[in-house]
Amino acid sequence: MNIAEALRYGHVELNGSDSPDVDSRVLLCYLFDCSSSYLHAWPDKLLTEPQQTTWLALIQQRKQGQPVAYLTGQRGFWTLDLKVTADTLIPRPDTELLVALALEKLKPAMRVADLGTGSGAIALSLAAEQASAKIMAMDFSMAALQVAKENAFNHQLSNVSFWRGSWLAAIADNSLDIVVSNPPYIEANDVHLSQGDVRFEPLSALASGVDGLDDIRLIVVQALRCLKSGGWLMVEHGYDQAQQVQQLFSDAGFSDVSSRQDFGGNDRVTMGLVAV
Template sequence: MSQTVQQLLQTARQQLAQLVPASEASIEAQILLMHTLDVNRAWLLAHATDVVPEKSTQDFTHLLQRRLQGEPIAYILGYREFFGLKLAVTSDTLIPRPDTETLVEAALQKIMQPLQILDLGTGTGAIALALAWHAPQSQVTAVDASEGALRVAEKNRHCLQLDNVTLLHSHWFSALANQAFDLIVSNPPYIEAADQHLSQGDLRFEPLSALAAGEDGLADIRQIITQAPGHLNDGGWLMLEHGYNQAEAVQNLYQIAGFEHIQTLRDLGDNPRVTLAQWLVI
């Protein structure tokens, strides 16, 4: 039976409201139908009474069922907007989140001149590409231990035509030998291995290696802070995203490693999210 745009959206909203809050259900229904029909939101509003072709209805229903099973919208669409950039995402990568924009903003504030920048665990390339886009005179090296993630990052780099980004296969600093940088940034895994949230919501579909880091969630952060001094130029900065309840622990790790000017920044939800510190050679 043929349905109009309005009817499809209403049915989808009702079903999605069992998964997400009503306000989000309405937005997600529109996003999925816009993607199916390759139109914008204004078109949906102007053509509410238009009958949707049967093939498109079937395609929309298929996408809706995937979402109702819990699959993240970003994986269904195959992309996510981050810091003004449209980035491809796959199940090989963590989904870029607005909270991580706090890290990008903090890094951009330190780029007063062309710098050598390193992004550890780049995933989709979100942080590295955002920095390269907004600081075109700087050179950005982005590494990841996942070859699948690097393929996605390379696709995004190519689409954005950013020639000031180099992608390398590396587990943290392992392939960087004696290379040193002025700024190192990372959104590493920081969830506790036993955290129940790993089996809930979008996290169920994202790569565990990009989420969990040992019993206390600090295993990778601890390794990065310990090894970073060997890859930072004098006066260089290390900036790390972390869990909302990890700021004090991360600050302590910085102090133990000998970093100075330690500072924690809050994200859009007013949670302590990014801690940065400077490496000064005595």
């Protein structure tokens, strides 16, 4: 089997996927440790017997629904290539909005907490952009924190500390300048939890109570206590939750509450200020 034949096989086997050709190219690039241009330049390149065996296994795993990011063990986010495992949520492009909004407020030497850091995508992106900031990457999962630590080491980011805990329960009052979070926000009975890639992602990083807002309620209350005057809370949420999340912010006492849209035009991040 050569590269062209391998790609055709992937296309046929993955025809039930939303993106069979993209999935095939990404997996074959992973197998060859090459760029996509290599596949185009060398269509007649033969796979070795071990490569062919691995290729067939990768395609069958993807056909069964395993996310490409878990098969390759990596996902690009912001400017970083990050290790991901089944212990972490797969970073998604929409979450880059949270990074962009935080960077608009982030100044040198500020203290920032990223709640539910997972692979460290948000925390490490902020750390890479503002080297003098003090970033706290927090998660309840030790397995996820280990992945985040490895990603920080791989990108030589020394301005990040890692904390295990339940949101901000152990953090001192008035000690943070910015709190960011992509918390669980899917309704517990949402049918999408049994579809697509999310079937394989950690449920604790996805679902949060009957209305999906249990964790956001906790974060809003705790963040008001931990943020300094003039500090910002920024939380990602579902496309149809902006009004409810804005109300939670306002009820808690945040000012300048607003929601910002993702690349698809959906309200995706709500932010609020602790009044001076």
